[in-house]
Amino acid sequence: MQTLIEINKLNLFYTAFHALKNVSLKIPEKAITAFIGPSGCGKSTLLRTLNRMNDMIPGTRIEGTIAIGGTDIYSNEVDVETLRKKVGMVFQQPNPFPKSIYDNIAYGPRLHGIRNRQQLDEIVENSLRASVLWDEVKDHLKRSAFSLSGGQQQRLCIARALAVNPDILLMDEATSALDPISTLKIEELAQELKDRYTIVMVTHNMHQAARVSNQTVFFLNGEVVEYADTEKLFSNPSDQRTEDYISGRFG
Amino acid sequence: MRSEVTQPMKASGKSPIKLDFRNEKSHLLDKIVPILLFLCAALSILTTIGIVFTLITETFQFFQKVSIMDYLFGTKWSPLIDPKSFGVLPLLSGTFMITIIACIVAIPLGLASAIYLSEYAHKRVRKIIKPILEVLAGVPTIVYGYFALSLITPLIRGIFPDTGVFNALSAGIVVGIMIIPMVCSLSEDAMSAVPRSLRDGAYALGATRFEVALKIVVPAALSGIVASAVLAFSRAIGETMIVTVAAGATPKLTADPLESIQTMTAYIVQVSMGDTPHGSIEYGTIFAVGMTLFIITFLLNILAQYVARRFREEY
Ligand SMILES: Nc1ncnc2c1ncn2[C@@H]1O[C@H](COP(=O)(O)OP(=O)(O)OP(=O)(O)O)[C@@H](O)[C@H]1O
Ligand SMILES: [Mg+2]
Numbered sequence: 001m002q003t004l005i006e007i008n009k010l011n012l013f014y015t016a017f018h019a020l021k022n023v024s025l026k027i028p029e030k031a032i033t034a035f036i037g038p039s040g041c042g043k044s045t046l047l048r049t050l051n052r053m054n055d056m057i058p059g060t061r062i063e064g065t066i067a068i069g070g071t072d073i074y075s076n077e078v079d080v081e082t083l084r085k086k087v088g089m090v091f092q093q094p095n096p097f098p099k100s101i102y103d104n105i106a107y108g109p110r111l112h113g114i115r116n117r118q119q120l121d122e123i124v125e126n127s128l129r130a131s132v133l134w135d136e137v138k139d140h141l142k143r144s145a146f147s148l149s150g151g152q153q154q155r156l157c158i159a160r161a162l163a164v165n166p167d168i169l170l171m172d173e174a175t176s177a178l179d180p181i182s183t184l185k186i187e188e189l190a191q192e193l194k195d196r197y198t199i200v201m202v203t204h205n206m207h208q209a210a211r212v213s214n215q216t217v218f219f220l221n222g223e224v225v226e227y228a229d230t231e232k233l234f235s236n237p238s239d240q241r242t243e244d245y246i247s248g249r250f251g
Numbered sequence: 252m253r254s255e256v257t258q259p260m261k262a263s264g265k266s267p268i269k270l271d272f273r274n275e276k277s278h279l280l281d282k283i284v285p286i287l288l289f290l291c292a293a294l295s296i297l298t299t300i301g302i303v304f305t306l307i308t309e310t311f312q313f314f315q316k317v318s319i320m321d322y323l324f325g326t327k328w329s330p331l332i333d334p335k336s337f338g339v340l341p342l343l344s345g346t347f348m349i350t351i352i353a354c355i356v357a358i359p360l361g362l363a364s365a366i367y368l369s370e371y372a373h374k375r376v377r378k379i380i381k382p383i384l385e386v387l388a389g390v391p392t393i394v395y396g397y398f399a400l401s402l403i404t405p406l407i408r409g410i411f412p413d414t415g416v417f418n419a420l421s422a423g424i425v426v427g428i429m430i431i432p433m434v435c436s437l438s439e440d441a442m443s444a445v446p447r448s449l450r451d452g453a454y455a456l457g458a459t460r461f462e463v464a465l466k467i468v469v470p471a472a473l474s475g476i477v478a479s480a481v482l483a484f485s486r487a488i489g490e491t492m493i494v495t496v497a498a499g500a501t502p503k504l505t506a507d508p509l510e511s512i513q514t515m516t517a518y519i520v521q522v523s524m525g526d527t528p529h530g531s532i533e534y535g536t537i538f539a540v541g542m543t544l545f546i547i548t549f550l551l552n553i554l555a556q557y558v559a560r561r562f563r564e565e566y
Binding site: 093099107161164 | 449
C-alpha cells in the first residue's frame with residue numbers, strides 16, 4: 001500500500017503541555033487506520049493536526065513535519081481552507097447545521113463556489129447515496145436536519161464532508177454517541193468508503209478498531225507505542241503495554 | 252437473607268432501620284415569603300395598570316373634544332397656538348425620522364462590533380470591551396444630548412452650512428450611537444450562544460472565519476439579532492432627552508433630516524414643563540400622544556417576542 005500521510009518527529013505543545021511526543025507514522029492511502037489508546041493520550045490532538053484544526057486553539061505550537069501527498073501541510077504555501085477541503089472531518093457529536101438536509105450537504109460546495117442548481121442537486125444526491133442515507137431522506141430534503149435521528153444525523157455529517165470531494169476523511173469517535181445499530185451502519189459505511197477515501201478514525205471501542213480498520217496505532221501519553229496491521233496488533237502485540245491495554249488491564 | 256430479597260417490601264413496621272421524615276424546620280418562613288414576593292409582584296402590576304388606566308381615561312376625555320380622525324390624519328400640530336390644530340402626523344414623522352436614522356447607525360455598527368467580539372476578538376479583548384459596553388449603556392442620555400449639540404451638529408453644519416442648530420440628523424445619529432452598545436451586547440450574547448461544534452463543522456469544510464461568521468453564526472443567532480434590532484427600534488422611539496436637546500421643537504411634516512423637528516416624547520416634555528393649565532384640552536394632548544407612543548412600543552415589543560420565537564433555529 002502507498003503512503004499518503006507521513007508524520008515525521010511531530011511534537012505538539014498546548015502552551016506548556018507536551019501533548020504529542022516525537023510521533024512518526026506513515027498512513028497508507030485507501031485504507032482505514034485506527035487510533036486507539038486511553039483517554040487523554042492525544043488521539044484527537046493528532047487527528048486535528050491533519051486538517052490543522054489545532055491552529056484555532058491559542059497557544060498551540062508544533063515541531064516536526066506532516067506531509068500529505070508529499071507536501072508539508074504546515075508550510076507557507078499551504079492554504080488552510082484548501083487543505084480542509086481535501087481533508088474532511090466528522091466529529092464525535094453529530095453537528096448538522098440548523099438548516100435543511102439539502103442545505104447541509106450543499107453548504108460546502110456552495111462555499112467553494114458551486115452555484116449551479118443542477119450541479120448541487122447532483123452532489124447532494126451522490127453524497128447522500130455514498131453515506132447510505134439517500135433512501136431514507138430523498139422525499140424530504142427540505143426538512144430540518146434536526147428532524148433526523150442521531151445516527152442519521154451522523155451519516156448526514158459524513159455526507160456533508162464527502163460533498164466537497166475530499167481525499168481523506170478523519171473520524172473522531174464518530175460512533176460513540178450512537179446506538180449499536182447506527183454504529184454498525186457507520187462501520188459498514190466506512191468499509192465501503194475506504195475504496196475511495198483514506199480514512200483515519202479515532203475510537204474508544206477496541207472491537208470497532210479490530211472489526212473495521214486495516215492498520216492500528218496504539219497511543220499512550222502522547223507517544224506511539226505500537227503501530228501495526230490491525231490483525232497483528234490485536235492477535236500478537238509486540239509491546240507489553242499494548243497487550244495490557246487490549247486485554248483490558250488498564251485504560 | 253434470601254427470603255428478604257424475594258419477598259416484596261411491606262410497611263410492616265418491623266424494619267430494623269428507623270428513619271424520621273418529619274420536617275425539622277419551621278414552616279412559618281415558607282408561608283410568609285411567597286406572600287411578600289406576591290405583594291412585590293402585585294405592586295408593579297398595579298402601578299402599570301394605574302398608568303394605563305390614567306392614560307386611557309385622559310385619552311378618552313381628549314377624544315370627546317377632538318375628533319380622532321383629525322388627530323390621526325391631520326398634518327398640522329399646533330395645539331398651543333390659535334388656530335389650534337391637532338394632527339399628530341408631524342410628531343409621528345419626526346419620531347420615525349429620528350428612529351430610522353438611529354437604526355441606520357446602530358444596527359449595522361452594533362452587529363459589526365458583535366461579530367468582531369464574538370468571532371474575531373481574543374478572549375482578553377472581549378473581557379475588556381464587554382464591561383465597557385455595559386458602562387456606556389448606563390451613561391445618562393442628557394450627556395448624549397449635549398454631545399449631539401456641541402459636537403455632531405457643528406460637524407454636520409460644517410458639511411451642510413444651511414443646517415439648523417436643531418436638526419433631526421444630529422439627534423438621530425446620536426440616538427443611534429447611544430443604542431449601539433445595546434444592539435452589540437444582545438447580538439453578541441446570541442452569537443456566543445451558538446455552539447462551538449457548528450463553527451467547527453463549517454471550518455472543517457474549509458470555511459474562512461468570515462464565512463463561518465456570516466453563513467453559520469449569524470443565521471443561527473438570527474432570532475436574537477432580530478430581537479435586538481426591534482428592541483433598538485423601540486428604544487429609539489422612546490428616547491427623550493437627546494431629541495429634546497438636539498432635535499428642536501418644531502412639529503413639522505418633512506422628509507429633510509437637516510431641519511428642526513419635534514418627536515412625540517419631546518412634545519410631552521415641552522408641555523409638562525410649561526405652564527399649560529391642567530385639565531385643559533392642551534394638557535390633554537400629552538395623554539393622547541403618550542397613549543400613541545404606548546401603543547407603538549407595546550406592539551413593537553410583541554413583535555420582538557414573536558420574531559424571537561419565529562426565527563429560532565434550534566441547535
Ligand atoms: N485545547 C487544549 N488545551 C490544552 N490542553 C489540551 C487541549 N486539548 C487537549 N488537551 C490535552 O492534551 C491531551 C490530549 O488530548 P486529546 O483530546 O488529544 O486526547 P484523546 O486521546 O483524544 O482523549 P479522549 O479519548 O478522551 O478523547 C490531554 O491531556 C488534554 O488534556
Ligand atoms: Mg478525543
